[in-house]
Amino acid sequence: MRSRLKLFIPLVLFAILALFLFRGLGLDPKEMPSALIDQPLPEFSLPELGGASNLSRADVIGQVGLLNVWATWCVACRVEHPYLLELAGQGVPIFGLNYKDDDRGASEWLVELGNPYEFNIVDREGTLGLDLGVYGAPETYLLDAQGVIRFRHVGIVDQNVWATILQPLYQSLQAEMPVQ
Amino acid sequence: MSALRLLLFAVVFLHAGFSLALIETYEFRSPELEARYQMLSEELRCPKCQNQTIEDSNAPIAQDLRKLLHQQLEQGASDEEVLEYMVARYGEFVRYRPRFGGTTLLLWMAPVLLLLAGIGLLMLTLRPPSGASHKKPTELSAEEQARLATLLAQDETGNNS
Numbered sequence: 056m057r058s059r060l061k062l063f064i065p066l067v068l069f070a071i072l073a074l075f076l077f078r079g080l081g082l083d084p085k086e087m088p089s090a091l092i093d094q095p096l097p098e099f100s101l102p103e104l105g106g107a108s109n110l111s112r113a114d115v116i117g118q119v120g121l122l123n124v125w126a127t128w129c130v131a132c133r134v135e136h137p138y139l140l141e142l143a144g145q146g147v148p149i150f151g152l153n154y155k156d157d158d159r160g161a162s163e164w165l166v167e168l169g170n171p172y173e174f175n176i177v178d179r180e181g182t183l184g185l186d187l188g189v190y191g192a193p194e195t196y197l198l199d200a201q202g203v204i205r206f207r208h209v210g211i212v213d214q215n216v217w218a219t220i221l222q223p224l225y226q227s228l229q230a231e232m233p234v235q
Numbered sequence: 236m237s238a239l240r241l242l243l244f245a246v247v248f249l250h251a252g253f254s255l256a257l258i259e260t261y262e263f264r265s266p267e268l269e270a271r272y273q274m275l276s277e278e279l280r281c282p283k284c285q286n287q288t289i290e291d292s293n294a295p296i297a298q299d300l301r302k303l304l305h306q307q308l309e310q311g312a313s314d315e316e317v318l319e320y321m322v323a324r325y326g327e328f329v330r331y332r333p334r335f336g337g338t339t340l341l342l343w344m345a346p347v348l349l350l351l352a353g354i355g356l357l358m359l360t361l362r363p364p365s366g367a368s369h370k371k372p373t374e375l376s377a378e379e380q381a382r383l384a385t386l387l388a389q390d391e392t393g394n395n396s
Contacts, residue, residue, distance in 0.1 A: 084285065090326035155295070181299055188324040190282035190296045 089196075089207035090188050096122070096202045097186040104153055104175035105162055114174070116202030119228045120148035121195050121221075123172070123212075124184065126156040127164050129192040135211040136168050142217065143171035147225070151175035154184050154192050197221060199228045259298070261305045268308050275304055275317055278332065282325050 091097075096112055103110045115122065123139060125132040143149055151172035153161045158177060165172070178184050187196065190209075197206040206224050208216060263269040276290035283294040289301055300321070307317050318330060327333040335343050375383065 087282070087326060087328055090322065090324055185299065185303065186324060188282070188326070190325070 086209060089204065091204045092207065094204055096196075096198060096204055097183065099176070099183045099186070101183060102177045104151070104158060104165075104177050106174070110174065110176050112202060115150050115198065117200060118148055119200055119225060119232065120150060120173075120198055121212075121225075122150045122152055122198055124152045124154045124187075124189050124192050124194040124196075126154045126192050127160040128156065131211050132193045133168075135193050135213070136171070138211075138213050138217070139171040140169045142212075148173050152183065152187075152189075153177050154189060155179065155181045195221070197224055197228070200232050259301070261301075263305075264309060271314065272304060272308055275308075275314060276301060278318075278330060279304070279321060280329050280331050282329060288331065 096115060098112050100109045100111050102108075121142075125135075139149055149171050151174070153175045155178065158179075161175070161177075165175075176183065181189070187194075187204075193211060195208045195212050196204050197208075199205050205228060206221070208221065210216075212221065261269075261272065263272065273290070277288050279289045279300060281287045281289050281292035281294055281297040281300070283296045284292045287294075287297070289297040289304070291297075304317060307320065312320075321329045322334075327339055333339040333342065
């Protein structure tokens with residue numbers, strides 16, 4: 056009887072393997088958790104797009120918001136853009152990080168396509184991008200009111216991503232905020 | 236004919252020039268620094284193109300990281316400092332040989348565990364099966380011996396008739 060049961064070992068192994076492979080189908084290997092989750096947003100001092108003064112970390116914190124890394128050379132950012140406008144229309148604060156871009160092109164883009172951003176940080180050399188661990192655009196960081204990075208989404212933010220991932224986090228972070 | 240040669244020449248050498256332009260070269264203070272640059276750029280993984288080192292990859296982020304690596308080495312950073320800087324921003328993922336422990340523990344232990352499991356399975360398969368088939372043959376009792384004799388005798392008579 057025992058030796059009969061042994062015959063099922065390959066079947067069991069196959070089932071386990073199939074389970075892992077099936078799980079793998081639904082995973083995106085490009086999706087990596089940021090190393091900066093639950094870490095404060097790095098300090099920076101960078102110019103504002105179309106502005107005269109420099110922006111720093113203090114300008115971004117104080118409310119729960121999104122930090123969106125974008126550039127005019129990024130095709131996916133163009134796809135994402137209309138949805139960001141919609142979110143901004145709903146009152147979600149979005150800060151732009153114009154990543155390794157050209158100022159004029161970026162300003163023209165915002166005039167042409169609309170501006171969902173509270174303001175844009177100009178990161179021409181990608182220094183803040185490097186401190187954030189940005190490896191492509193678009194990337195979107197969810198910041199809490201203390202300026203701590205709570206979540207990073209790589210790729211386009213659309214209706215689906217917002218509703219299933221970002222919005223629940225956003226709302227719970229807002230609930231954490233002390234009422235003023 | 237010469238036009239064809241010129242074309243061939245152009246194709247070969249213009250292409251060579253082009254590929255040289257793709258990977259930038261860095262000047263180092265010492266050959267020792269350059270060797271460390273080589274070593275580290277082959278150890279660091281490009282976050283964008285996940286199966287390439289930053290040495291190998293032409294993604295913009297890999298270029299940035301190479302530039303950064305060069306800067307840091309020239310400023311006298313140690314290998315550990317460089318790796319720590321990168322890991323703080325891109326996670327353990329950025330190293331092809333991640334630190335032992337924590338989330339990478341299973342990754343490091345998997346080969347050993349699998350080997351042990353394999354040895355276990357092998358021993359289980361090679362072990363002589365215990366059970367009836369391997370019992371020593373026992374002697375027949377006198378009664379059984381007598382029965383055997385009659386059976387054989389019957390068989391013999393049956394065959395002869």
